[in-house]
Amino acid sequence: MIRPALDPSDFLTEFYISFRIPTAVLTAALLIKLPTIIRLWRDPLLRAVGGLLLLACAVFVFCTPSTIAAVNRLTGVPNVSAPWCYSLITAFCGSCLLLIIAWRNGLSDRSAGTRRAMRRVVRVYSSVIVTLWVLFLLADAPRERVRDLDTYYATTPFMREEIVLYLGAHTVACLITSRLIWNWVRTEGLDAWLRSALKLLGAGYVMNLAFDAAKLTAVAARWCGRDLDWLSTDLAPPVAAVSAILIAVGFILPHAGQYLHDRWRVRLAHRELRPLYRLMRSVNGGGVPFVLRAAPELRLTRRETFIRDVLLPLTRHVDTGLGRRSHRAALDLGHPPERARALAAAVVVLDAIGAGARAPEPHGTATGPDTTHLLQEIGAVSRALRHPEAIEAVRARAGAAAPGVTVPE
Structure with a gap:
């Protein structure tokens, strides 16, 4: 088994900017939301938010090159991190759609149609995850690749289908999510903090589409006999990092923004009363x-x-x-x-x-x-x-x- 060495000069940029910073921001968002999620666990919207943030954190933890190599070494199976990371990304896609369904139908909607739509999302994306593992078992991928697996195995039978499947599932989910979010931004009567948060979330999912475009272009270039691997290995990770930060801040903003606004209003009112006091x-x-x-x-x-x-x-x-x-x-x-x-x-x-x-x-x-x-x-x-x-x-x-x-x- 040959493991390509990571370039030490790129380590700080890759690890801290592309992985550590978004992981920290996503974790902070999850911790801020966690008390409300636990207190109102029966609320499908809050469960969807919690699941999305947890899966987003897991994606950035397990998709770092060092973690990929560690999982491969621990299991003794070359590239087993590939279906594992793809599964986490696919589960993240399903959480995005579940979140949109909960938002679109409102907190009080418990209709059969809403439950049916959420069950359909769970079934479809669970099937995708199972298919990813089946394709990996059928594929022949003996050489470990911790950075460029998508392009290195882009023409390998079964691995090719697996790569296209996870990118396709991710693209569809981000398209639907971003479209519905931007439609919501244009509605009247939204709170200023919520509108700003939705804009950040919409921008985050648009950046996810840029991630998919970079990956798919690099894979398609391999099919045509060309080398555009830099789109997948150098451009896509920082784009995904920016997307994760935008999404995390979008979830934090309504809660933190309103909290800071209320505290500022109280302190300002206290200061304004000083002359009369x-x-x-x-x-x-x-x-x-x-x-x-x-x-x-x-x-x-x-x-x-x-x-x-x-x-x-x-x-x-x-x-x-x-x-x-x-x-x-x-x-x-x-x-x-x-x-x-x-x-x-x-x-x-x-x-x-x-x-x-x-x-x-x-x-x-x-x-x-x-x-x-x-x-x-x-x-x-x-x-x-x-x-x-x-x-x-x-x-x-x-x-x-x-x-x-x-x-x-």
Whole structure:
């Protein structure tokens, strides 16, 4: 048995770029999805996603030249890795189609037609896998090839049919999958994260078609007596790696993107409340106790609660007439309606703080709309407090006296 030596100068490029990086990304995608898959195991869509990611990881683990040589050496059968790798790729194709069937019919569809279609996919691709092993047993492939088996045995009886069979099954699955995904991208009402994920998945399956085209072209060239082996040995592996990364990121994006978006929104809301929070601390003399391991959501909730608790007794001192004048003044100064409401509320809050410090009894009429706005729109009021010059301009135009209160830096 002769084993072709791997070129050491190509090892890093081949192993880390073409195999290690996509394996790491696919594994990360699987680990992110795994808790949901286990929790909702009865969901066919999640099972299909889990199976696809697991098989994609297995493909890149077992199709590395070093693993191919190790499996051949362990079994003592030259090129036994060929039907094994082809079987994994074929199973991956079947998982793609099962995933599309689950997506196309929706999570709630348990109809006989859906179950029949999924059983048909399982039967067809299981038959392909069995046929791959039968063809390998019938073929004569004594010389081990860890990098160029597809082209080296492209004209060998039974191995030729096996190579065409696995590439054909892969091409058909990728064609159907990519077409359905791109059709879905064009539908209305998709979440932005889901639309972006589908675009990545669609691009990934298009790259898979490029992988198939490179392999089939190299094999067909051998049939015609020409040598285009570089398409199969040098171009196809990195194309497959890029495809795997796109598909993995496509599965990660909806979950990770929404998670990061929610965390950013919470942190931004917490930061936006800082001016109003500091103002309320100057009134109350205290603040929210710091907790080192508190989640961002809890910190935001505690800050909001503290602000409303301090604002509530101040509403007894709200001058609704000042609020109306300030709102008109803000509009006259050219501010948009929402910003005008926030600036007017900020003027009222500062005035109420000053009034509360001067007199124990309220000097205005506290009614529902203005106080409700103060308690519910604290984010807008806090953002307005970041612009003291705008507040001063509104107060001056409204003819209000200076409250003697400033926003803490």
